[in-house]
Amino acid sequence: SIVNGTNFEALNNLGLVHRQLLVVLNDNSMAIDVTPGGMAHYLARVRLSHTYEDLRKTTQSILDHLPVIGRPMGEALENFKKTIRMQISPSRLFESLNIPYFGPVDGHDISSLIELFQALGDLDRPALLHVYTRKGKGFGPADTDPCRFHSTGPFEIRGQSVEVAPGPRSFTAAFSDAIVDVARTDDRVVAITAAMPDGTGLTAFREAFPDRFYDVGIAESTAVDLAAGLARKGLRPFVCVYSTFLQRAFDQIFQEVALQGLPVTFCIDRAGLVGGDGPTHHGLMDIGFLRMLPSMVIVAPACESEMRQALALAVRGEAPIAIRYPRDVVRNGRIDAACEAGSFEPPHGLIVRQGHDPMVLAALGPVLDRALDAADRLEEHGVSVTVFNARFAKPVDPVLPQAVAAGKTVVTLEDHYRMGGFGSAVLEAVAAGGTAGAEGRVLCLGVPDTFVPAAERASQLDAAGMSIETLVAIVLANCDVTPKSRSNQTL
Numbered sequence: 001s002i003v004n005g006t007n008f009e010a011l012n013n014l015g016l017v018h019r020q021l022l023v024v025l026n027d028n029s030m031a032i033d034v035t036p037g038g039m040a041h042y043l044a045r046v047r048l049s050h051t052y053e054d055l056r057k058t059t060q061s062i063l064d065h066l067p068v069i070g071r072p073m074g075e076a077l078e079n080f081k082k083t084i085r086m087q088i089s090p091s092r093l094f095e096s097l098n099i100p101y102f103g104p105v106d107g108h109d110i111s112s113l114i115e116l117f118q119a120l121g122d123l124d125r126p127a128l129l130h131v132y133t134r135k136g137k138g139f140g141p142a143d144t145d146p147c148r149f150h151s152t153g154p155f156e157i158r159g160q161s162v163e164v165a166p167g168p169r170s171f172t173a174a175f176s177d178a179i180v181d182v183a184r185t186d187d188r189v190v191a192i193t194a195a196m197p198d199g200t201g202l203t204a205f206r207e208a209f210p211d212r213f214y215d216v217g218i219a220e221s222t223a224v225d226l227a228a229g230l231a232r233k234g235l236r237p238f239v240c241v242y243s244t245f246l247q248r249a250f251d252q253i254f255q256e257v258a259l260q261g262l263p264v265t266f267c268i269d270r271a272g273l274v275g276g277d278g279p280t281h282h283g284l285m286d287i288g289f290l291r292m293l294p295s296m297v298i299v300a301p302a303c304e305s306e307m308r309q310a311l312a313l314a315v316r317g318e319a320p321i322a323i324r325y326p327r328d329v330v331r332n333g334r335i336d337a338a339c340e341a342g343s344f345e346p347p348h349g350l351i352v353r354q355g356h357d358p359m360v361l362a363a364l365g366p367v368l369d370r371a372l373d374a375a376d377r378l379e380e381h382g383v384s385v386t387v388f389n390a391r392f393a394k395p396v397d398p399v400l401p402q403a404v405a406a407g408k409t410v411v412t413l414e415d416h417y418r419m420g421g422f423g424s425a426v427l428e429a430v431a432a433g434g435t436a437g438a439e440g441r442v443l444c445l446g447v448p449d450t451f452v453p454a455a456e457r458a459s460q461l462d463a464a465g466m467s468i469e470t471l472v473a474i475v476l477a478n479c480d481v482t483p484k485s486r487s488n489q490t491l
Contacts, residue, residue: 243283
């Protein structure tokens with residue numbers, strides 16, 4: 001991540017600091033995937049120019065030239081610089097920032113590293129230690145395929161190989177197939193990622209359309225800037241990124257895309273709760289910070305067919321659009337069948353189950369499956385609810401505030417923080433329509449105002465108040481079933 005702009009900003013300021021601080025540049029030519037860009041290529045050339053013996057000698061040279069009692073710091077650093085000046089080295093880059101550079105050294109030589117850390121701990125100024133490592137070293141399969149093993153599920157070790165049981169189809173896999181198909185029908189489609197072609201499902205796209213694929217490294221802001229420029233020239237860029245990492249690029253989304261009204265599509269993977277990846281990776285804020293941007297459309301497909309419809313909508317549109325989907329199994333079957341009816345156009349959602357009681361479960365995205373399960377369970381209690389597939393977090397379908405105005409209770413479900421999310425948008429629409437005093441009301445279900453610890457995704461959703469049992473209990477506690485209330489057969 002040395003190519004990330006904030007790192008260079010920090011280094012630029014570090015040269016002015018008058019205190020001990022050690023920066024370790026762990027150089028293995030990898031981030032999550034192979035590191036792209038000019039800086040990476042330069043460091044790769046440096047790496048190839050050094051043998052193991054070179055690294056060993058460099059380590060010894062550093063230890064020999066670091067200050068000992070009575071030797072001035074400046075003299076020691078100058079002597080060390082002279083020993084590396086004639087070599088191919090990135091020292092000049094860091095020295096120009098007034099940061100003493102040491103290395104490169106072998107990052108797998110633990111005993112030597114301990115000596116170096118102890119010695120460098122006596123410096124009275126910031127310094128950078130450049131270490132070479134190999135991602136996956138020590139485990140054969142990971143050494144051979146480090147991208148695959150950056151983040152993997154359970155696997156079985158069989159000697160020098162591993163066996164991973166094929167899991168059910170994921171939203172990432174559904175997106176991967178869909179964007180390749182869209183690109184085959186429209187040569188304006190290009191895909192951009194920030195060091196995550198595999199994690200975002202773009203590996204197949206990269207193989208099929210290498211000239212239409214861009215990996216900017218861990219630099220999400222640059223990804224959005226690049227997309228804006230390509231859109232301005234008439235292309236249809238898809239920025240594919242995890243929800244939590246998209247937060248880094250908010251200023252560019254505002255300034256370069258939304259303000260310009262450019263047709264950039266944000267394909268937001270890991271939107272919602274992410275299970276074991278924990279609080280740093282939950283995608284619980286994207287609706288909140290994107291829906292405030294004028295002209296932005298926010299879509300949450302509930303199934304694979306809607307994923308394809310969302311991508312088709314994005315290609316034919318002339319405004320920015322965000323498509324959010326979770327790290328989860330894509331549940332097709334009954335949801336696909338229920339969602340095939342009607343056109344896929346904002347702001348319109350879809351009634352997937354018509355009820356007779358004045359209660360609407362309005363689900364955004366794949367939590368629709370839970371709403372349908374709750375509706376089945378409620379039938380056993382003699383309660384018939386309407387299940388509504390919202391599809392769009394922005395704009396809000398006007399039938400929802402209209403239902404509230406008609407005296408119905410609308411329960412919103414979303415895999416997002418309640419604060420600022422889809423439910424909040426529905427409440428705003430109700431208030432804007434002047435129906436806040438009507439007999440109807442809105443109950444918002446979503447992730448509460450807390451950081452959610454790592455756990456299984458299903459249990460996280462349950463803990464957030466969206467278990468089937470909780471949904472049933474909420475409806476039963478708030479459903480006034482009377483003959484009069486059953487008279488209106490629409491949403």
